[in-house]
Amino acid sequence: MDVLDCIIIGGGPAGLSASLVLGRARREIVLFDDKTNRNRVTDEARGFLTRDRTNPQEFREMGLQELDNYPSVSYVNATVTEIIKDTDNERFTVKASNKQEYVTEKIILATGIQEVFFIPSIRNYYGKSLFSCPYCDGWEQRDKPLVVIAEKEDHVMHLTKLIYNWSKDLVVLTNGLKLSKEAVSQLERRKIKIIEERIKTLIGNDGYLEKIEFESGETVKRSYGFVAPTYYRPNKLVEMLGCEIHENGKVITDGVGRTSEKNVYIAGETETARPSSLMISAARGNKAAVSVNVDLTEERF
Incomplete structure (x- = not known):
């Protein structure tokens, strides 16, 4: 050979x-x-x-x-x-x-x-309406109402700070994580809404997000956003x-x-x-x- x-x-x-x-x-x-x-x-x-x-x-x-x-x-x-x-x-x-x-x-x-998503339904929208890299996809989402989904405080803050350069209209979802007072203060000073309730599922069609449903049954409407997966x-x-x-x-x-x-x-x-x-x-x-x-x-x- x-x-x-x-x-x-x-x-x-x-x-x-x-x-x-x-x-x-x-x-x-x-x-x-x-x-x-x-x-x-x-x-x-x-x-x-x-x-x-x-x-x-x-x-x-x-x-x-x-x-x-x-x-x-x-x-x-x-x-x-x-x-x-x-x-x-x-x-x-x-x-x-x-x-x-x-x-x-x-x-x-x-x-x-490869990515691992803490909410399995994120995979259905990843690459079309949900993204992980602001440098790759931030320009295309500029000035849009966006969601940021992350369940570790350092990920929440890092990703939100970055995305704020492209859009000021942000809703942060922590999937049950309670943020520190300092983190909440930083986000609220910039009028960024925080929802700490656990997420039940994401709803949309053909890869395009329409809304996020929480375990309480409440929903928030967002069509695009960014997530913080883990990698392996x-x-x-x-x-x-x-x-x-x-x-x-x-x-x-x-x-x-x-x-x-x-x-x-x-x-x-x-x-x-x-x-x-x-x-x-x-x-x-x-x-x-x-x-x-x-x-x-x-x-x-």
């Missing part, structure tokens, strides 16, 4: 960017992607210079088309299910859902993260490979993609376990790929 220079797992902006760098460096690589990118639920990817408001699927397809220019890059539409390390991490055997096995010297993890890595590849993780959930690296495990690199949201912009993720993919290429160069020269 031929040994690849690098396998990149994840075809979001970090993985695509890393693939482009390594393709241009004439490295034999395989990019795995199973089309579960986090922004697939929205119609537009925003804030990426020269590609602002591009459909996420179109953005991804443009990236893959660019990779076609480099014959050493292969794309596999499959999910990586297992990675087996040999002695001293000199080789990795990668097993995938297409029942194939691949052997590589180096690996870049770029599978990203959708697989155990980081743990499978033994990468050292900080207590805050971030994978420990040297700052340019090298993890604590030899020949294992990481990029994008996979590294931080927190959301970031497309442009930042792409930049981190670039850095990780450069580290891979530098290491291959030094080892083989």
Whole structure:
């Protein structure tokens, strides 16, 4: 079996960017992607210079088309299910859902993260009328009556302060959390309504919110807003490979993609376990790929 220079797992902006760098460096690589990118639920990817408001699927397809220019890059539409390390991490055997096995010297993890919503019905509206990133969607919601849904005080305050830059007409829902007097005072000074009652469900049609119903039966009408989900890595590849993780959930690296495990690199949201912009993720993919290429160069020269 031929040994690849690098396998990149994840075809979001970090993985695509890393693939482009390594393709241009004439490295034999395989990019795995199973089309579960986090922004697939929205119609537009925003804030990426020269590609602002591009459909996420179109953005991804443009990236893959660019990779076609480099014959050493292969794309596999499959999910990586297992990675087996040999002695001293000199080789990795990668097993995938297409029942194939691949052997590589180096690996870049770029599978990203996924959201968890504390109110399940939020998922029905996420990406169309409810959003998590004001930098991505704040402009489109400017000056609209908005709802902010969060159930931790630091999330409530951080998100509300940010969104206040785009709209002053805000209603904050805490889903049962009682805010501190200081937090209430800050919000009320800016005439922001606070509802601490527990939420029963969200009501709307075809992804577009109409109102929120509380356990008491009372409702509040809002068509758009922002939520504060929690995030998780959708697989155990980081743990499978033994990468050292900080207590805050971030994978420990040297700052340019090298993890604590030899020949294992990481990029994008996979590294931080927190959301970031497309442009930042792409930049981190670039850095990780450069580290891979530098290491291959030094080892083989």
